[in-house]
Amino acid sequence: MKRAFGILIAGGFLIVGLWLLPYSSKADSPEAAPGVTFNKDVAPIIYRNCAGCHRPGEVAPMSLLSYREARPWARSIKEKVQNHDMPPWHADPRYEQFSNDRRLAQKDIDTIVAWVDQGAREGDAKDLPKKPDFLDGWNISRPDIVFYMPQEYAVPASGVVEYKYFTVPTNFTEDRWIQAAEIRPGNRSLVHHIIVFSQKEGDRRLIVGYAPGEQAAVIPEGSARKIPAGSDLIFQVHYTPNGTEGKDKSYVGFVFSKTPPRHEIMTRPVLNARFAIPPGDSNYKVESTYTFSEDAHIVSLMPHMHLRGKDFIFRVTYPDGSSKVILSVPRYDFSWQTYYLLKEPLAAPKGTRVDCLAHFDNSEQNKYNPDPRKEVRWGDQTWEEMMIGWMSYTLDHPGPNPKDPLSSGGN
Numbered sequence: 001m002k003r004a005f006g007i008l009i010a011g012g013f014l015i016v017g018l019w020l021l022p023y024s025s026k027a028d029s030p031e032a033a034p035g036v037t038f039n040k041d042v043a044p045i046i047y048r049n050c051a052g053c054h055r056p057g058e059v060a061p062m063s064l065l066s067y068r069e070a071r072p073w074a075r076s077i078k079e080k081v082q083n084h085d086m087p088p089w090h091a092d093p094r095y096e097q098f099s100n101d102r103r104l105a106q107k108d109i110d111t112i113v114a115w116v117d118q119g120a121r122e123g124d125a126k127d128l129p130k131k132p133d134f135l136d137g138w139n140i141s142r143p144d145i146v147f148y149m150p151q152e153y154a155v156p157a158s159g160v161v162e163y164k165y166f167t168v169p170t171n172f173t174e175d176r177w178i179q180a181a182e183i184r185p186g187n188r189s190l191v192h193h194i195i196v197f198s199q200k201e202g203d204r205r206l207i208v209g210y211a212p213g214e215q216a217a218v219i220p221e222g223s224a225r226k227i228p229a230g231s232d233l234i235f236q237v238h239y240t241p242n243g244t245e246g247k248d249k250s251y252v253g254f255v256f257s258k259t260p261p262r263h264e265i266m267t268r269p270v271l272n273a274r275f276a277i278p279p280g281d282s283n284y285k286v287e288s289t290y291t292f293s294e295d296a297h298i299v300s301l302m303p304h305m306h307l308r309g310k311d312f313i314f315r316v317t318y319p320d321g322s323s324k325v326i327l328s329v330p331r332y333d334f335s336w337q338t339y340y341l342l343k344e345p346l347a348a349p350k351g352t353r354v355d356c357l358a359h360f361d362n363s364e365q366n367k368y369n370p371d372p373r374k375e376v377r378w379g380d381q382t383w384e385e386m387m388i389g390w391m392s393y394t395l396d397h398p399g400p401n402p403k404d405p406l407s408s409g410g411n
Contacts, residue, residue, distance in 0.1 A: 035114075035118045035121065036111060036114045036115040036118055036121075037115070037121045037122060037123025037124070037127065038067045038070065038071070038115065038120070038121065038122050038123055038128075039067065039122060039123035039124060039125060039127040039128040040123050040124070040127035040128075041111050041115060041123075042070070042111065042112060042115050043067075043128055043129060044129055045104070045108045045111060045112065046064050046065070046070065047065075047129065047131065047132045048132075049087055049102070049104060049108070050064055050086075050087060051064070051065060051131075051132050051134070052134075052139060055134065057136075057137065058139075059188065059212075059213075064077075065131055067122045071120060071122075074115070074116045074120040075116060077112060077116070078112060078113055078115075078116040078117075081104055081108075081109045081112050081113070082109065082113060084103070087102040087103065087104065088102065088213055088333070088336045088338065089101060089102045089103045089338070090329045090330075090331060090332065090333060090336065090338060091327060091328065091329060091338075091340055092327075092328040092329070092330055094328070095324075095325050095326060095327060095328055096326045096327060096342055096343070096346070097342075097343040097344075098340045098341055098342060098343055099220075099341045099342070099343045100215065100339075100340070100341045137184065138182060138184075138216075138253060139182055139215070139216040140180040140181070140182045140216050140218060140253065140255055141180065141255055142255075143182075143253030143254055143255055144254060144255055144256045145253070145254050145256075146251055146252070146253045146254075147168050147170070147233055147251060147252050147253075147254075148168070148249060148250075148251040149166045149168065149186075149235055149237075149248075149249050149250055149251065150166055150167070150168060151166075151249070152186075152247045152248065152249045153166075153237070153239070153247065153248050153249070154245070154246075154247050155187070155190045155239045155241060155245065155246050155247065155248060156241055156245060157241055157242075157243055157244055157245045158241050158243065159241055160381060161238075161239040161240070161241060162380070163236055163237065163238055163380050164235075164236075164237045164238075164239065165234055165235065165236055165237075166234070166235040166237065167232050167233070167234055167235075168232060168233040168234075168235065169232050169233075170198070170227060170230075170231050170232065170233055172227060172228075172229050172230065172231060173229055173230075174229045175226055175227065175228050175229050176226075176227045176229075176254075176256055177224035177225070177226055177227075177256060177257040177260070177261050178207060178219070178224055178225040178226075178227060178254050178255070178256065178257065179218075179219055179221075179224050179255050179256060179257040179258070180216065180217060180218045180219065180254070180255035181196070181207055181208035181216070181217045181225070181252060181253065181254050181255070182208065182210075182216035182217070182252065182253050183196060183208055183209070183210035183250060183251070183252045184210075184250060184251055184252070184253070185210060185248065185250045186247075186248040186249040186250045186251070187246050187247065187248040187250075189242055189246065190239050190240065190241070190242060190246050190248055191210075191237065191238070191239060191240075191248055191250060192211070192212070192238040192239065192240045192382070193209065193210060193211040193212075193237075193238045193337070194209065194210045194211075194235060194236065194237050194238070194250055194252075195208075195209045195210075195235075195236040196208050196209070196233055196234070196235055196236075196252045197233070197234045197236070198227040198228065198231040198232070198233060198234075199231060199232050199233075199234050200228050200230055200231040200232070203228070204234070205225070205226070205227070205266070205267075206267040207225055207227065207233075207252075207254075208252065209337075210250075211337035212334075212335050212336065212337055213333075213335060213336030213337050213338055214337040214338065214339065215338075215339065219265055222261060222262045222263060223261050223262065223263040223264070223265050223299070223394060224257040224261035224263075224264065224265065225264070225265050226264050227254075233252070235250065235252075237250065238380070240382070263297075263394035263395075264394060264395070265299060265392055265393075265394060266392065266393060266394070266395070267390060267391065267392045267393075268290065268390075268391055268393075269388045269389070269390055269391075270288045270289065270290040270354055270356050270388070270389040270390075270391055271288050271386070271387060271388040271389070272286050272287060272288035272356075272387045273378040273386075273387070274378070275377065275378065275385075275387065276375055276376070276377050277308065277360050277362045277375065277376040277377075277385065278362065278375060279362065279372060279373050279374055279375055280362060280363050280364070280372055280373075281360070281361075281362045281363065282361050282362070282363035282365060282366070283310070283359050283360075283361065284359060284360045284361075284362060285357065285358070285359055286357075286358050286359075286360065286387045287355065287356065287357050287358075288355075288356045288387060288388075288389060289353060289354065289355045289356070290353070290354045290391070291351065291352070291353045291354075292348050292349070292350055292351065292352045292353075292354075292393075293350060294350055294395050294396070294397065295347075295348070295349050295350050295395070295396035295397060296347075296348045296349075296350075296352075296393045296394060296395050296396060297345035297346060297347055297348060297393060297394050297396065298316075298326070298342065298345060298346040298348050298354075298391060298392075298393045299341070299342060299345050299392045299393055299394060300339050300340060300341045300342060300391075300392040301314050301326065301327045301339070301340045301342075301389065301390070301391055301392075302337070302338065302339035302340065302389075302390035302391075303327070303329050303332060303356075303358070303388075303389055303390075304337065304386055304387075304388040304389075304390060305332055305334065305358060305360065305385060305386060305387060305388075306334055306382055306383075306384065306385045306386055307334050307366075307368045307369060307370060307382060307383070308360040308361055308362050308366060308368075308369055308376060308385055309332040309334060309358065309360060309385075310331075310332060310358075310359040310360055310361045310366075311328075311329060311330050311331065311332055311358065311359050312327075312328075312329045312332050312356065312357070312358045312389070313325055313327070313328045313329075313356070313357045313358075314326050314327040314328075314354065314355075314356055314389055314391075315354070315355045315356075315357070316346070316348065316352055316353070316354055316355075317352070317353045317355065318349065318351075318352055319349060319350070319351035319352065326342075326346060327340055332358075334368070334382075339390070339392075345394065348393065354389070354391060356387075356389035358387050360376070360385065362376055370382075370383040371383070
């Protein structure tokens, strides 16, 4: 939260100076040679790649849907796309490909740079494409059903709030299959993360999560998540007091699968909770592992650490002894909780081992480190640490569904 607040403060100073970016009156004159403009060249890039977050009511601190909104941020936009900070994407491209890859094509980066270098002109209004259609309040299609927390929760102005758990009956009389799901925090300034599970008689299944930078869950056709009949929903909510008292009543929306799915998506944490990071250690290694007991296909991956997280690698080793890296995040960023959806599900025959390797920086060189003088162990709060390799997968020949091993973990 401190990091995000600092970015907003810095943005406040930037906005004043960026209005002073000089226009080229010559370039705007009718006689000038055609150049790059917002309406013709830049708006399509923003609408295609940025508008999901940079629009009113969404997580980004400013909207970029119009020239008037984007113009003050021109130099900052140029810097962020040149440095590949935006759109956020942290996977090393040398390994697997991912269908939700948010990186800009180089030609789009070059277009934005040229736009700014030429004076960030607006251009002809008739060149502006139609703004993308968004369903107000959602990044998924209109939910078939929405569940709210049972009551508002009053968040204090200060102190530590332990994870809160809220139970909501689904009243489902039959199994329901979820094609898309999205959590909407009632008060973004106080909610750090939410995970929604379904639970029935001790069987707990992860359905969807919300955290900084995390995308809504949209499952490819043919697969879905199952909520068994009679399940309750469990909202696990992490609140972070920000100096002002407030209230929250968050909610989750589900889109049901229109056809019976061929595969059930399941998620498990490949985690290690038994570590102790020494004070001042800049490269502390933690490993975790899981071996498939049935033939499966890996669908998505998501590394999770806290503020001392440095890098994270998923590696698979097959029964024949061959192995390969399937995801490397060389610069882990706690501000962007990204899941990586494989472009093609990865076969994991029975006996395939998934190894996770993470490094932590508990030194004073880590500017986000809460206290480099302290030993750090597993814990729920942001100043503690976690090491989780979230992995979603399907079983090739599913029998009775195994219980999802989700007794611990969070964001």
